Amino acid sequence: MAEFSAPFDDSPIATQSQWSRMARRWGMDGVHAEDPAQTALKVAGNGTGNVTLQPGEAFVNGFYYLNDTVKNVAVTPNAGTVARVDLVILRASMSAKTVRVIYKTGGSSAPALTADEDGVYEIPLAQCVVAAGSSVVTAVNVADRRWFTDSGAMPSIPGARRPSVRNRLLTEAGRLYIGDGAGWQWIGSPGVEEGSYTPQWSSGNTNFHWGTSSTNRGTYQVRGKRVDLHIHVVVASDPGATGYADPLSVALPPGYPCTTAHRSLFTWNYTSDNGEGAAVGVAVTAPSTSTTKISRLRYSMTDGTSASSKPNAFNLYANSPFNIRPGDILDIDGSYWTA
Structure with a gap:
């Protein structure tokens, strides 16, 4: 036939x-x-x-x-x-x-x-x-040794869910839940499996780039309102020679601004290819300044050398405390919440 x-x-x-x-x-x-x-x-x-x-x-x-x-x-x-x-x-x-x-x-x-x-x-x-x-x-x-047949995910209207059924899936407003017999537990929400963008760097109100042959790549995943982000830079020219006087900042993925409810923290790692060593620190969003940027890259130091010396946080610049030059590598990694 x-x-x-x-x-x-x-x-x-x-x-x-x-x-x-x-x-x-x-x-x-x-x-x-x-x-x-x-x-x-x-x-x-x-x-x-x-x-x-x-x-x-x-x-x-x-x-x-x-x-x-x-x-x-x-x-x-x-x-x-x-x-x-x-x-x-x-x-x-x-x-x-x-x-x-x-x-x-x-x-x-x-x-x-x-x-x-x-x-x-x-x-x-x-x-x-x-x-x-x-x-x-x-x-x-x-x-x-019973096999069980699948009844599929059950669609639901917000505010009108049926009673929880253990081990059954429910979809509602694009979100996926699983029943435990007492309630419906959230599993996942729509997002981006893997996205990439070219991060825009700035010093104060001045945008700059790391050189036309540099590596400047941002990759991210979105799960509901959480964004996992990694930014990788391999420098090809010396931005510090231009004399940028403000702390470094970098744009978040387009369309995913950070929440205004709190700051989010990232870790950053810098490795010099020009004999200036390496450093690690914390990057932070500052929603009161901008919801579309990682506003500061900071590192910790003290004001002295004794046990009673007070710690303080300092901002990373293009030319301080390191003169960032060709071959240097900078990575930022972490997560943040969207609005």
Whole structure:
């Protein structure tokens, strides 16, 4: 068959295979449950020749399965001399035209699942260990192996959320939440996976650059209202020779101004390629001065050499305390909050 489409009046779903192929696109195979703690189709051992299957529903190879009462599933006796690892499964059979619970025996390890979409298709419910020479399975020898089907993320209107459902996802106003049963916990918000820009440097009201062949790169990620930022500079010309008299500042990524509620801190690292050593310090936004810049790059010093000397913070200039020249490297790294 080259092409097929259905269901239409003149092109119905005519075979179980066509139904299976279509229904598999609606949702993944598995047990219908809001949380693994629920007992839907859960298997338990009780030390008898049966394990019990709780009521529940599932999809198997696109087919619906319902068990509406507690069901006993017979354990196959182990006539061997070593413990045997078995599975309780749901088996969809195209030839039998059924989905049924099956006790499937294994060996030293659990049996493999069959996954023939046009024949027999199996999904696990539980793993059972049967001791040598035994025909019973105790509670401690049953391990839950249920697969669960995905119901997808639930959209929500702000102010009208449904009650929290454990381990379910909810989307609201572009934000993603996960339920813990008591409330909806925020996971993430729209942002920028990775952005880059060319930072504009300035000294007071005067813009400048580090040379036409310099490296001057800003990279950032945005998560909701938080921006992670890194600025990397490799100097190609000497801006200090121009005599800029004000502290250095640098632009934040375009479109992401800092909040006016507080200052944000970054770390900076300077390494001289001209014999002037290296330094580390703190960069800071000053919203009262500008919301679009890192306004100051500061380093700490004291006013003396004794233990009682008072510390103070000083600003970094293009020519003080270092004469920033070609080959020098300056990095700024940190996060800030947007408005």
